[in-house]
Amino acid sequence: MYADIYDKIKADHEFQALVKQRRRFSLILTGITLVVYFSFILTLAYAPSVFATSVYEGSVISLGIPVGIGIIIIAFALTGLYVRKANKDFDATLNRLKDDVGVAHD
């Protein structure tokens, strides 16, 4: 029963642009997550001593701790970034599209 609406949306340039933009954004964030995590894991596998050095002269705290906590924070920050962009930009475009084809949205 949505077939007509789907066909109408498919032809819409704004929809095509939205899909492209959203996919690019998702892929960039996924890429950042993977690069950050795998750099961490591969450093652990090949050069673990890097993480054993002190954060500053005389400190007992090793570099690995701020790096590890940093990754947790980066992971959370990236989800925040995605949600903000999606709520603000992507949803606005999507709602406009839905208005055009006469579908209700929130």
Add this chain to the structure above:
Amino acid sequence: MTKFFFLSLFSFSLFGDTLSGEVEKQSLNLAAIIMFVIFVGATLFITYWAAKRTSTAKDFYTAGGGITGFQNGLAIAGDYMSAASFLGISALVYANGYDGLIYSIGFLVGWPIILFMVAEKLRNLGKFTFADVASYRLSQKPIRLLAAFGAIATVTLYLIAQMVGSGKLIQLLFGLDYEVAVILVGVLMILYVTFGGMLATTWVQIIKAVLLLSGATFMAFMVMKQMNFSFETLFATAVDVHPKAEAIMAPGGLISDPVSAISLAIALMFGTAGLPHILMRFFTVSNAKEARKSVFFATGFIGYFYMLTFIIGFGAIVLVSTNPHYLEAGKALIGGNNMAAIHLSHAVGGDFFLGFISAVAFATILAVVSGLTLAGASAISHDLYANVFNHGKPDEKKEMRVSKYATIALGTAAIFLGIAFEEQNIAFMVGLAFAIAASANFPILFLSIYWSKLTTRGAFFGGSLGLATAIILVLLGPIVWVQILGNAEAIFPYKYPALFSVSVAFMAIYFFSITDKSERAKEEEKAFEHQFIRSETGIGSEGASQH
């Protein structure tokens, strides 16, 4: 040595919730029992309340689809922060320091990926189970059959591991008999799920998540207070008293070789994105926007929780390992390293807080097994009964009845299996569950969303091959082949098959799809266009039911 350590660690903290070895029964802890009774009373009241609001299949499977993103985020965090990750990761930090953090990070990084790639699409395309999405434009029977098999296998393995772990933990914390503990957990989870469905399960998860986060926050705060809120003091004191001294500040033997490291990373990432009880949570919210908010909150809560367990582990080194009250024969912790967080709760908050944390650990087990049982029951009633045996046209009343019978059957099976496996080595079970989730469930789900040329044939054969590869490699690997079957050397040298089995699944799905020249394959490719638009816009997707 390090290899063996990693193995036993994996079996307990992440995967197994299995407290290995002999468990000593503790004396009855009155404060813990009173708080536990309060928790059970409150959750049974919620179940009663939820039961009155659970009349349709949609209510039962998805709580009517009206859970908010924030609530769902808490519930997902509740699903993910098991008693094992609380006790296991703090035990790991207690024993080895820094390695515990490496472990936590592996568990967390799957979440951003789930958000960026699958969460919203899943919500837009699905109804009750992830098989709804996988079979959206493919032939219902084979795909549902395979997806349901993957879901039931994952859930059952996970459930056995949880039941055995919970029996031992409760024995330790409350002084109950193992069988009594397992039966108690089984009966309570059957009650929650049968009567209260997803609504009760969700609220049990939320309450447990709040209790666990508050308890862990209090513990970390008290530790830091004693250290004058200085991390330098905390770590310096820990290095002073720990037998491994400054080695606890550096990476130890957790990551041994790159292949294992990458394979483990893949199992954790794709496995998380293929766990049926986690995926099902995305259908409880009203739309894609709430789905994405769920992951944002869940990632925040889980990340925060892992930071707390790191402080708790170091706190236990400083405050527990130096106090003879918690040690037996000089050195070892009473009850083993997995009790580090429990002893710390006593060290910072006395008998009352020890009781609170013990009750929270029990609540955590109940919440996790309820979520698992509901997901397993849904695969049986919605995928197998309604869509395979009744061709997608079942009587809703009958489907509901089947889902409740399935819950009771699964719960009863979990009790019997839990008792049967008490003395068995179940170290491989959750590892296998993650491997199946990553190698069968995830590839089908992911490609059905993104790849227009996916056909029924490709998904069925590829998914089955991924499943078979995961099972065979675990059987031939070091845990089952050497440790359990007693052979001298493993035929497959790595503990985590994911790198290989996931690759097999993707390649086989690709091959069997592109060589599929049938009429059906053409139809399926054509149907992708509308599916794609629905997945991107949410137009036509399941809305929240109004009550």
